Amino acid sequence: MGKKEVQTGKASIQFAEGPQIIGSASVVGKKEGEGPLAERFDVIEPDPMVGCDNWEEAESALQKEAADLAIEKAGIVRSELRYLFAGDLLGQLIATSFGTVDLELPIFGLYGACSTIGEALCLGAMTVEAGYAEYVMSMASSHFASAEKQFRFPLEYGNQRPLSTTWTVTGCGSFVLGRKGGSVRISGITPGKIVDMGLRDSMNMGACMAPAASDTILRNFEDFGRGPEDYDRIITGDLGKVGQKILLDFMKSSGYDISGRHMDCGIEIFDSESQDTHSGGSGCGCSAVVLASFILPKLESGEWRRVLFLPTGALLSSTSYNEGRSVPGIAHGVVLESVDVRAASGGRL
């Protein structure tokens, strides 16, 4: 229990133990499987319908597959999981409701737009650290076609997309958290505030989310007494190339140069030149599958020792967009460390 280490008046929690990620899985679609991370994903589904009747069911199928695989890789059985923290982008979380019903677990349904896996890891880690559960699952998904239908235009319409847009990732990332048995620990969290700078362009979500990412990074630095040099990488969710520039500018104006350490899952997952994905990838699935496939292995191998992982979300709906309202952003920070970092530092970190 980290009671005495909670930093009141601030946003962050430093865990005394630090729940470990003991199993993870990434299941993605065809386009993601043609991108730069192709070799790293656990499963590439060639059929956008995943054998189902519609895209929402297909997204649910990705969740089922990722959940089962993460459980298998964790070396536990489903009934050992105590709680599920999960969400998606769709109205009323229908991909999650139908995708997780067969897990038969008490579920906390979460919505944080594309930051959802950050929210799920924060709450999952808090739950395990406090001793409320031996094992929990954190999961988030998105699907290009179900998201386009929900937020934008019918695919048949073939609308042109401005260069500032991102491409919703078809994929699900699933994570089993436990007290021990993993190679990567969640050593702390910085849950994010909603930041609304009044931006209204839903075709430029990177710009809408960058201020929120900056806000959470700065609070993380302040709460933990750290700077960019304390992290091997600072990795946002889906700012894309447009949002990345804004974030680096924001950080610079606050006195921090993070340009050498910043990565963005949305930039990593697609080759924007050959894949026509413009600013980058996005969606709840984007940061979730890049975490499972790319970030965790670097931490497991010790190539990276400590990473600040910041899934970012643009809090809009078609209703609020049509009413001419702004697009607030949010970013949830999760500090990930190689398990041996603690040993190397004598447990003082």
Add this chain to the structure above:
Amino acid sequence: MGKKEVQTGKASIQFAEGPQIIGSASVVGKKEGEGPLAERFDVIEPDPMVGCDNWEEAESALQKEAADLAIEKAGIVRSELRYLFAGDLLGQLIATSFGTVDLELPIFGLYGACSTIGEALCLGAMTVEAGYAEYVMSMASSHFASAEKQFRFPLEYGNQRPLSTTWTVTGCGSFVLGRKGGSVRISGITPGKIVDMGLRDSMNMGACMAPAASDTILRNFEDFGRGPEDYDRIITGDLGKVGQKILLDFMKSSGYDISGRHMDCGIEIFDSESQDTHSGGSGCGCSAVVLASFILPKLESGEWRRVLFLPTGALLSSTSYNEGRSVPGIAHGVVLESVDVRAASGGRL
């Protein structure tokens, strides 16, 4: 820290301390203010637009008002709150995103349909009990007109509603949780599973949710070794009259007669005869405002000593409905006790 009291392999958590509700507020609309609980609400807003330009903004305005009032009644200032757990019924939680941005708090966005205040109280209580925060806020809202627009027909269409339908409550309930200083304690929780019996009638949500309510009640009885006689009341969220009958039948077939102790917030909030609300009230706001206005005072006065509060949710969207899919249900259980119960029993409860 309740570590040793966590009952693994089951769903429930028994808290060692039990976070207390130290401030609460109910803000409702005109129709709710004409119902049987009129005298008990903190604020009745006569204007369905609450002075705003559209219903979604109006719902956000209810949240702002309820949050401010709950903070005031708790005798704290906003900056003493550490985390916010909140949600609503709308796609992508826009009532909450725009309604809570001014609170400037790290937020966990939640979706559990009309069970959302149960989910918010569970996570809020877990957070306070574990020592992660001194004070947190749990909140949920709904608005008749924003919900009709989201889920059903344009109001101008004037569709007829079957007698099994419920009427979405316009209202927001907000709760400040802390370690001490209240008269009601959250002594334990039973987070719910998604239960899908294959029912497809979105105009009969009571029937869709009753099996989930029954599932959570039975698990609560089992996990805590209790029966109906251990609760002064077992209070569901918005089953309405149709759902209530089904719940009582389900419970009877499992060997429990809860008919003498069961109440439903949806049945209490409207006078179905004079208010034309058919089966009862519903919506995230329904159980939240009935908790704040009606249930908590009965526990504070000692008239009731222990209540099982079970907000219920129907997990559908217009997309899943139009695709002909079922309506899964969920119910999150929260055990509420008069603070003096513990003293009276020598702390053995």
